[in-house]
Amino acid sequence: MDILTILATFLFLVFAFGYGACFGSFLNVVVWRLPSKMPIMLARSHCPKCRQDIWGSDNIPIFGWLRLRGKCRFCQLPISARYPLVETGVALLFAVLFALIVIAHGVTLPTDWMHQHRISWLSEFPGCPLLVVWGDQVVLGYFLLALALVDEDRQQMPYRWLILGLVVHLGLLLIEPSVGMMDYLSATAGDLAENRGNLPDAACFSGVGIVCGFAVALLTMLFRLPHQLRNGIQSLLLLGGFLGPAVLVWCSLIGFSSLICQWILGRFGKKQGVRTGLSAQLFLAWLLVLMTWRWWPEGNWLWMQELLPGK
Numbered sequence: 001m002d003i004l005t006i007l008a009t010f011l012f013l014v015f016a017f018g019y020g021a022c023f024g025s026f027l028n029v030v031v032w033r034l035p036s037k038m039p040i041m042l043a044r045s046h047c048p049k050c051r052q053d054i055w056g057s058d059n060i061p062i063f064g065w066l067r068l069r070g071k072c073r074f075c076q077l078p079i080s081a082r083y084p085l086v087e088t089g090v091a092l093l094f095a096v097l098f099a100l101i102v103i104a105h106g107v108t109l110p111t112d113w114m115h116q117h118r119i120s121w122l123s124e125f126p127g128c129p130l131l132v133v134w135g136d137q138v139v140l141g142y143f144l145l146a147l148a149l150v151d152e153d154r155q156q157m158p159y160r161w162l163i164l165g166l167v168v169h170l171g172l173l174l175i176e177p178s179v180g181m182m183d184y185l186s187a188t189a190g191d192l193a194e195n196r197g198n199l200p201d202a203a204c205f206s207g208v209g210i211v212c213g214f215a216v217a218l219l220t221m222l223f224r225l226p227h228q229l230r231n232g233i234q235s236l237l238l239l240g241g242f243l244g245p246a247v248l249v250w251c252s253l254i255g256f257s258s259l260i261c262q263w264i265l266g267r268f269g270k271k272q273g274v275r276t277g278l279s280a281q282l283f284l285a286w287l288l289v290l291m292t293w294r295w296w297p298e299g300n301w302l303w304m305q306e307l308l309p310g311k
Contacts, residue, residue: 005120009103013095020094021061023142024087030146031086035155050075061087086149093141100291101134109133110186110293132176137290139168140242144235144283151231151279162234166241169206177202180209183246186298209240209248216240216252220278225259227277235282250289250296255281 032048033040045054052074058064065084072079100108103121125131143165150157172179177199184205213236220232240248258281266275289296 005122008122012103013099016098017091017095018061020091020138021087023094024090025059025061025083027090027142027146027149028083028086030161031149031153034161035150035153035157037158047072047075047077047079049077062091086145090142090145093145094138097137097141097290098134101137102128102130106130106133108291108294110183110296110298129176129178132172133179133182136169136172136179136242139165139172140238141283141286143238144279144286147231147235147238148277148280148283151227151277154227156228156230157234159230159234162237165238166206166210169242170203173199173202173206180242181205181244183293183298184244205244206241209242209244210237211240212245212248213237213240216248225278227275227279229278232278232282235279239282239286247286247289247293251282251285254285254288258285 029040029045032038033043045059046052047054050072052072054064055073058068058073060067062084065079065081068079070079070081071077100106102125105121121128143161146161147157169180178185180202213233217233217236220229220236225232236248236252239251255278259278262275
């Protein structure tokens with residue numbers, strides 16, 4: 001790798017980090033205001049305690065909080081460290097996924113992408129479909145994280161958040177239909193570069209995933225889960241709509257297994273630990289699956305081939 005490629009890679013990672021930090025700042029606004037039905041787009045950020053508008057120079061993601069040493073400029077009351085932590089977390093999410101999916105040629109994705117690319121990832125940028133895959137995954141992670149944070153606040157996210165996420169996913173399917181059915185194409189069509197699927201197949205695949213999400217959501221209603229069930233249902237539907245039934249099942253198994261362990265420790269342990277809801281468990285399960293997707297077993301997709309309109 002030559003020096004120019006290394007420099008370009010570093011700059012793109014810095015850009016992805018900064019881009020994610022800005023979206024993390026907006027996520028703090030969404031998590032605070034949307035469940036309370038407060039305006040989001042037309043209202044300035046303000047201190048939640050003294051209600052004074054925050055200066056633009058103080059509203060820079062991560063650095064604004066550090067500059068003020070975690071205190072409001074006006075009332076000098078502490079500002080929660082959760083704000084810079086969320087901004088940093090989303091920034092890292094954008095940067096790490098960019099490195100794994102775009103720069104490393106989808107090293108953890110279910111299909112072996114390496115032979116589809118030249119030596120440098122920049123050689124096919126920005127026309128490479130992996131860029132759309134990255135966008136789709138950061139959108140999914142962003143929406144799942146918002147639901148997890150709202151759930152930990154014991155609030156309920158309105159269903160229009162779910163609808164917005166699915167609409168954005170549909171827009172990405174129009175650009176690259178394969179982004180939501182990579183495991184299916186990997187198991188049935190071989191090289192993704194040779195057969196990227198089509199929009200009707202991708203929409204049908206997402207629809208089947210959403211139906212499976214409804215089925216899992218109905219099962220969750222039989223149990224008494226911590227926090228708000230509505231948020232968990234939306235997380236299930238997002239996972240099914242974005243990534244299809246197989247990933248939905250994997251994430252559900254991981255999430256519910258974690259909840260069972262949490263319940264056992266809370267029931268029989270000496271101390272009552274921190275209880276996290278289904279949305280947080282599904283977000284962490286999605287991260288785990290995404291980081292290890294290539295090594296998960298391939299399923300039998302013959303039943304799906306009968307459902308897809310393009311088959």
